[in-house]
Amino acid sequence: xxxxxxxxxxxxxPLAKALIDFAMAEGKKFGITDVEVLVxxxxxxxxxxxxxxxxxxxxGLKNTVLVALYAGNRKLxxxxxxLDQKELCDAMMQNMQVIGLVPENPNGGLLEKEKVxxxxxxxLDVYDDQQPDQQTLIDYAKDVESAALAExxxxxxxxxxxxxxxxHVMLMATNGVDYHASKTSYSAQTEVIAEDAxxxxxxxxxxxxxxxxxxxxRPRELGTSAGKNAVAKLGATMPASGTMPIILSHDAAxxxxxxxxxxxxxxxxxRDSTFLKGKIGQxxxxxxxxxxxxxxxxxxxxxxxxxxxxxxxxxxxxIEDGVLKGYNVSLQEARQLGIEPIxxxxxxxxxxxxxxxxxxxxxxxxxxQDGIYIKGFEGGKVDVNNGVYSRQAYGTLIKAxxxxxIPVDGFVVSGNLKSMFMSVALANDTPPLPNPxxxxxxxxxxxxxxxxxxx
Amino acid sequence: MTQKKxxxxxxxxxxxxxxxxxxxxxxxxNTDLTLKEAVEIVQAGLQGADFGEFFQEVTDKETLxxxxxxxxxxxxxxxxxxxxxxxxxxxxxxxxFSSVFNKAALKGAIEEARKVLxxxxxPSTHKKKYGAAAPQLYTAxxxxxxxxxxxxxxxxxxxxxxxxxxxxxxxxxxxxxxxxSQAVHIIxxxxxxxxxxxxxxxxxxxxxxxxxxxxxxxxxxxxxGKGNCHDVFDPKIYKEAAKKALKQADTLLxxxxxxxxxxxxxxxxxxxxxILHEAIGHxxxxxxxxxxxxxxxxxxxxxxxxxxxxxxxxGDLPGERGSLQFDDEGAPTQQNVLVxxxxxxxxxxxxxxxxxxxxxxTGNGRRESYxxxxxxxxxxxxxxxxxxxxxxxxKSVKDGLYISDFSNGQVDIVSGKFNMNATLAYRIRxxxxxxxxxxxxxxxxxxxxxxxxxxxxxxxxxxxSAGVCGKNGQSVVVSCGQPTxxxxxxxxxxxxx
Numbered sequence: 001x002x003x004x005x006x007x008x009x010x011x012x013x014p015l016a017k018a019l020i021d022f023a024m025a026e027g028k029k030f031g032i033t034d035v036e037v038l039v040x041x042x043x044x045x046x047x048x049x050x051x052x053x054x055x056x057x058x059x060g061l062k063n064t065v066l067v068a069l070y071a072g073n074r075k076l077x078x079x080x081x082x083l084d085q086k087e088l089c090d091a092m093m094q095n096m097q098v099i100g101l102v103p104e105n106p107n108g109g110l111l112e113k114e115k116v117x118x119x120x121x122x123x124l125d126v127y128d129d130q131q132p133d134q135q136t137l138i139d140y141a142k143d144v145e146s147a148a149l150a151e152x153x154x155x156x157x158x159x160x161x162x163x164x165x166x167x168h169v170m171l172m173a174t175n176g177v178d179y180h181a182s183k184t185s186y187s188a189q190t191e192v193i194a195e196d197a198x199x200x201x202x203x204x205x206x207x208x209x210x211x212x213x214x215x216x217x218r219p220r221e222l223g224t225s226a227g228k229n230a231v232a233k234l235g236a237t238m239p240a241s242g243t244m245p246i247i248l249s250h251d252a253a254x255x256x257x258x259x260x261x262x263x264x265x266x267x268x269x270x271r272d273s274t275f276l277k278g279k280i281g282q283x284x285x286x287x288x289x290x291x292x293x294x295x296x297x298x299x300x301x302x303x304x305x306x307x308x309x310x311x312x313x314x315x316x317x318x319i320e321d322g323v324l325k326g327y328n329v330s331l332q333e334a335r336q337l338g339i340e341p342i343x344x345x346x347x348x349x350x351x352x353x354x355x356x357x358x359x360x361x362x363x364x365x366x367x368x369q370d371g372i373y374i375k376g377f378e379g380g381k382v383d384v385n386n387g388v389y390s391r392q393a394y395g396t397l398i399k400a401x402x403x404x405x406i407p408v409d410g411f412v413v414s415g416n417l418k419s420m421f422m423s424v425a426l427a428n429d430t431p432p433l434p435n436p437x438x439x440x441x442x443x444x445x446x447x448x449x450x451x452x453x454x455x
Numbered sequence: 456m457t458q459k460k461x462x463x464x465x466x467x468x469x470x471x472x473x474x475x476x477x478x479x480x481x482x483x484x485n486t487d488l489t490l491k492e493a494v495e496i497v498q499a500g501l502q503g504a505d506f507g508e509f510f511q512e513v514t515d516k517e518t519l520x521x522x523x524x525x526x527x528x529x530x531x532x533x534x535x536x537x538x539x540x541x542x543x544x545x546x547x548x549x550x551x552f553s554s555v556f557n558k559a560a561l562k563g564a565i566e567e568a569r570k571v572l573x574x575x576x577x578p579s580t581h582k583k584k585y586g587a588a589a590p591q592l593y594t595a596x597x598x599x600x601x602x603x604x605x606x607x608x609x610x611x612x613x614x615x616x617x618x619x620x621x622x623x624x625x626x627x628x629x630x631x632x633x634x635x636s637q638a639v640h641i642i643x644x645x646x647x648x649x650x651x652x653x654x655x656x657x658x659x660x661x662x663x664x665x666x667x668x669x670x671x672x673x674x675x676x677x678x679x680g681k682g683n684c685h686d687v688f689d690p691k692i693y694k695e696a697a698k699k700a701l702k703q704a705d706t707l708l709x710x711x712x713x714x715x716x717x718x719x720x721x722x723x724x725x726x727x728x729x730i731l732h733e734a735i736g737h738x739x740x741x742x743x744x745x746x747x748x749x750x751x752x753x754x755x756x757x758x759x760x761x762x763x764x765x766x767x768x769x770g771d772l773p774g775e776r777g778s779l780q781f782d783d784e785g786a787p788t789q790q791n792v793l794v795x796x797x798x799x800x801x802x803x804x805x806x807x808x809x810x811x812x813x814x815x816x817t818g819n820g821r822r823e824s825y826x827x828x829x830x831x832x833x834x835x836x837x838x839x840x841x842x843x844x845x846x847x848x849x850k851s852v853k854d855g856l857y858i859s860d861f862s863n864g865q866v867d868i869v870s871g872k873f874n875m876n877a878t879l880a881y882r883i884r885x886x887x888x889x890x891x892x893x894x895x896x897x898x899x900x901x902x903x904x905x906x907x908x909x910x911x912x913x914x915x916x917x918x919x920s921a922g923v924c925g926k927n928g929q930s931v932v933v934s935c936g937q938p939t940x941x942x943x944x945x946x947x948x949x950x951x952x
Contacts, residue, residue, distance in 0.1 A: 050546060053546075055546050055547055055548065056547070056548045056549075056550070057549050057550070058552075058827075058828055059550075060551055060552035060553055060826055061552075062537070062554045063555065077533075078530055079530075079533045079534075080536075081535055081554035082536070082554065082555075084485070087485070091532055095531060095532050098531065098605075101604055101608065102529045103525075103526045103529075105526055106525075108527070155748075156746065156747075158743075158746065158869075159927075201870065202869065203868070203869035203870065241716070267522075271523065271629070272627070272665070272671055273627075273663060273671060273673060332527065378865065378867065378874065379863075379876075380874055380896055381863075381876040381896060385671060386893075388712075388894040390894050390895075390896045390948055392872075392898055392948075409870075410872055410899075410900075410946075412874070412898055414896075414948055453715040453896075453947070454946075455717075455946075
């Protein structure tokens, strides 16, 4: 049985308080000045099906306590997978005894008291009160698989599964942070194998993620889409090499624009290892490109009220009409760079949107004589220091202004992000958030002058 | 060559065996269970199943990260602990894990996991194999407990100072030290209680150089591996690694963009075998082949490569990163010759897929942690030595590429198509190594690469420090190795116009 929020709080709130009290009382002689405790409890289950039958059921419970001790500018942290107070106090005592050995980190301290958010919290509705039973999840997975198998050309599925998570966290610290949150998560994925008459196989799939089960993609649509994706790859050949425009599907565009996050990452800026260092206020992407990072979207997959330090999370525009407005910094990185913290604690997008452009999805394609419609990237290299972008990709050919169904794969898309960012044209079809698939929603995107390494 | 010396030195030191009494205390002291009771309960819980086991771990961890002169992360005394119980019947698996370990949790997990079992089915009579490989492959010393944190901090400071003294153009040094000691306990269906301690300690070194025009490049190296942390803090070892990282950054600053096109490629010994791991190794894992969805499915006994190609996965190599006394299902690790003189011999198996394919398990059932169910995974995977002098291999190439440093790669098992990224490579012209190039991506498919291996060197080197393999969301530590190898006609993607 999954833990409810009330059960969680009843069990862990006294524990967190006791741990903090212990550290502040017993830690005096070791110079302890602050302590922060993060408690998390997560139940999870995964149900996989194969050929219409349940093949794997994995479920479990994980309790974690993360403690950060501070003695002035010295910070020492540890985590344990137990809620046992005595065991945690023993571990804390061991660490307090050695905290004096830890070198000082002037930027590592807790958030300043006055920045700790104490105001009202909006209901982001990221906890599902109508959690389905296991059989419902299994039936969903079976529907995904049977829809995929029904597509002509599909040989089998490699894996089809539906997972559910039910998690609670509590953050308490001596700077006044006292925050808890509960989230449910669902994910479904299938990998489908298609086979042609000669026995050549191709694999592709599809997935869905959501905070509420009712927000997930419909299972039959998910399966059908996965099946079609795999079948569409059959007979793929390597395209001819050359320099040409490419069009990115929503999937490929999500992947491409995630490079912006790598380039504005606080650690990279601090280390001078991104080509966007020192570029605030400058045109770094084509005019018309606006990137909004919004943790306040109701039912958004990456929504949250405060960050891991207790600061309120708010909507941030990192790129506005192609101009770089700010970096994605954690509290420590903000201090290192001498700027104000922004209420972010992850280098990943929260709920990110590339705002829609002016053109219909067909317009950016219409003047392309020879090009490639990229459906997805598969690994490769993105180096934000020197801008090198080199990715294996697959998709279909564009001929005479139209996307054909002639599949291509095994080729490499090469370019430099410095110029690729400045060669972007956007369609007006950005998927809305929350979305059963994307956490970075981007429209159909054209990039000019890309090197394709094929045959 | 240096790596080989290291191997022999380490082997000499691997004498400390896990102390079973102390481990038993660690696993059971905070529970209402004794080992004997746990074995009885698990034995009963595995009744009627084809396969399964109880897996328990306590993994101590510590991390020290120094970046631009400041310790940004100091984490001491962390641990991950819990257990998992698994039963399987044919293609079905039931698994339940918990970070809480006591009698009630164990009984509850057994009840939950067994729900997948069909009580009317008779258990498989397929032969299983459990136990530990002999002899001891690595030390049981805990890297976290053999040196004090202040000693490690002082040594990291010394490493940083040494690196900074090497070149005035160095603008940043990042040192990331990570150590862990995973104590595992497995109760197998035949009632064995297997315990082991798996230590791992590594340091990654990143050196950033800035030239007079403000261009920066970062070179990196990683040291340490399976075992205690002595190697990480050995001046001989870290100095050599620091110089390598520095040279890499320096070369990257002057390197041109890699060319694009089809060319002959020479792979340097050691870590280049990540191409073997990705492009070939994954396709030889039992789960894909049981389902018939690997490009290597149904090809046992067939000639898939030239006579010079022999590929081995071996979990019982002394001191190597992917070595284990027993796998995460309690099967002894062993040497598995996957491809012998070009002929496909066998796949890597866990208990389930071995049973379903009617073959012996190979000691390749692995999992990331107690919160994960095992599946077939690689351990230490390498190309065996061939006969060629590495110099002759380079001399044989008229116009091609010498790959010196790969970063990462991935594979599509079904088509066999892979892509590999080379941090640093060199052009080969008329048999000579010439200018450095960066940003080369190699793509192709594993079967074609195997058939395109035209020369295999005699300088096998197994990489000890870097390998982490991801599959279905689970990470495990592995190693890979190879001698110098020539592959003809590989597709290189580069930025040069």
